[in-house]
Amino acid sequence: MTGSSVSSRKVLSKIATNRLQKELTEWQINPPSGFTHRVTDNLQRWVIEVNGAQGTIYANEKYQLQVDFPENYPMEAPQVIFLHPAPLHPHIYSNGHICLDILYDSWSPAMTVGSICISILSMLSSSPAKERPEDNDRYVKNCRNGRSPKETRWWFHDDKV
Amino acid sequence: MAKGVCSAAVQAEQLKQDGNLYFKKNRLGAAIDAYTEAITLCPDVPVYWTNRALCHRKRNDWTRVEEDCRKAVQLDHKSVKGHYMLGLALIERENYSEGIKSLERALDHGRGAHPNSYMVEEIWQELAKAKYQEWERHSTKRNWDLHKLQESCEMALKEHHVDGDVDVNEQLEALKLVFEKAAEADVPTEVPDYLCCKITLDIFRDPVITPSGLTYERAVILDHLEKVGKFDPITRESLVQSQLVPNMAIKEAVGAFLEKHGWAYKMD
Numbered sequence: 001m002t003g004s005s006v007s008s009r010k011v012l013s014k015i016a017t018n019r020l021q022k023e024l025t026e027w028q029i030n031p032p033s034g035f036t037h038r039v040t041d042n043l044q045r046w047v048i049e050v051n052g053a054q055g056t057i058y059a060n061e062k063y064q065l066q067v068d069f070p071e072n073y074p075m076e077a078p079q080v081i082f083l084h085p086a087p088l089h090p091h092i093y094s095n096g097h098i099c100l101d102i103l104y105d106s107w108s109p110a111m112t113v114g115s116i117c118i119s120i121l122s123m124l125s126s127s128p129a130k131e132r133p134e135d136n137d138r139y140v141k142n143c144r145n146g147r148s149p150k151e152t153r154w155w156f157h158d159d160k161v
Numbered sequence: 162m163a164k165g166v167c168s169a170a171v172q173a174e175q176l177k178q179d180g181n182l183y184f185k186k187n188r189l190g191a192a193i194d195a196y197t198e199a200i201t202l203c204p205d206v207p208v209y210w211t212n213r214a215l216c217h218r219k220r221n222d223w224t225r226v227e228e229d230c231r232k233a234v235q236l237d238h239k240s241v242k243g244h245y246m247l248g249l250a251l252i253e254r255e256n257y258s259e260g261i262k263s264l265e266r267a268l269d270h271g272r273g274a275h276p277n278s279y280m281v282e283e284i285w286q287e288l289a290k291a292k293y294q295e296w297e298r299h300s301t302k303r304n305w306d307l308h309k310l311q312e313s314c315e316m317a318l319k320e321h322h323v324d325g326d327v328d329v330n331e332q333l334e335a336l337k338l339v340f341e342k343a344a345e346a347d348v349p350t351e352v353p354d355y356l357c358c359k360i361t362l363d364i365f366r367d368p369v370i371t372p373s374g375l376t377y378e379r380a381v382i383l384d385h386l387e388k389v390g391k392f393d394p395i396t397r398e399s400l401v402q403s404q405l406v407p408n409m410a411i412k413e414a415v416g417a418f419l420e421k422h423g424w425a426y427k428m429d
Contacts, residue, residue: 015361015381022362074360075388109360109385110394 010071012044019074020044023112032114034121044069047083048117056125063087065120066096067113077107079150080116088130091123095140097149098123099133104154173202177209189216207237214246226250241271245284248291257295264288272367282380285366289426296423300347311340349424356415359395360385364425365415370408373398379405 012020020043027037036049046067052058064083070076080103082096091099102111102119133139143152180195196213203209214229227250233243248263264287271281318332352364358378367379373396377385385394386402393400419425 019360019362026362072388075384107389108392108394108397109381109389112362 012069013072016069016071016073017043020069023114026112027114032117032121035117038064046113048113050117050121050124052087053121053125057127057130058087058124061087065117067116074109074111077103077111077150078113078116079103079148080120081149087124088132089124089127090129090131090133092133093136093139093143094132095143097139097143097152099154101154104150104152169202173199173206173209176202177212180212184212184216189219192216205236207233207240207243210236211240211242211246215242218246218249223250223253227254239270241267241274241280241284243267244270245280245287249287252287252291257291257298261288261291261295264291286428289428292419292423293426293428296426300423303347304344307340307344311336346421347424349422349427352418352422352425356411356418364419365411368408368411368415369405370411371396371398371400372404373400376408376411379407 024037024043031037034051034053036051038047038049040047046069048065048067050063050065052061052063063086066081066083068079070078080098082092082098084096086092086094086096093099098120100119100123102108102116139152143149176195176199180192180199183189183192183195193213193216196209196216199206199209200213210229210233214226214233217223217225217229226246230243230247230250233240234247237243244263244267248260248267251257251260251263253260264284268281268284268288271278271284275281314336315333318329318336356364358365358368358381359375360381361378363378365376365378368376369379369382370376371382371393373393375393375395377394382394382405383402386400391399391401
């Protein structure tokens, strides 16, 4: 178990529940293209299928994102990771953790699951090569006790990829 | 004389404290007695009346809630609790329109004093519930009346189609569209995006505008400034609480929308 607020699984606040229900309704009417939400009755954890965009090196590949919402969402960012196997990408670690600023320091409550998905797809689409981050082994080893990526002190890589 | 007044006030205040203590222990009878004594000593202190009303409310004794609250708002027309419980009492005896007015007054005064307090949220919930129920009653009647009218019109059309040039079926179809149009406002759909906060995704209650020109729900933007950071959630420009200004235009637009589409008061 990790000590993060996400995995301690407190019940969602009223504001969080209300907002997630609205996001889910909006998703059902108008899902972001390239994504499918796997329907469950668990509002606090969403599993979303990502389809690599055509014309990119991830075309025709499918990955799964797991999104866990904290009790006081959207005042706190959700925890977003790729389920195994995570795509090979210079900002995605083999344990599924994603180095993307909006998921951590640059979170804003005006962002939604939909806008996070679009950011992740654009990060995938702009990648020139399928490779792991340079520090992958060291980082993954450090996370072995099941640490949440939200506890990592991220050093954001360049914005180009 | 002056000394007498003073000691009566001190004594009454002590009785109020006693009453509060009994109330916390759920000894409502004892609490009511203490507040009653306080009122006898100093009948002009509104809090004694609203505190006693709170006890009556817990006992579902709505007639007495109404009496005490009327006295309280007469003494202090800004008494949030007075207007609030008076509203609940009026709704309880099915005087919906007056009850809603009292809740609205409570909300206005409550927001002025503590825009972020739990009381404001609670009052809003009760007001929204009352408004929704009011809409349900009226829309059911409106639908029924329309339905009857439509039936009569259809019958009339069918009976009187002597003129061979006019296609009755076409007319009936057109009539159906006219009636659908007439019922439109009462059909729950989605609230337009421009009347919803980008953080709550819900219809605005107390909208405030930032220097970036963006509008947010007051309670959540305050929460954001405190917990996330001092920036506008969408533009990320720096933002502090003192820069927030009520957005009266949006507030009026929300009011006009809710007036026509009472279903939007439905919570969760």
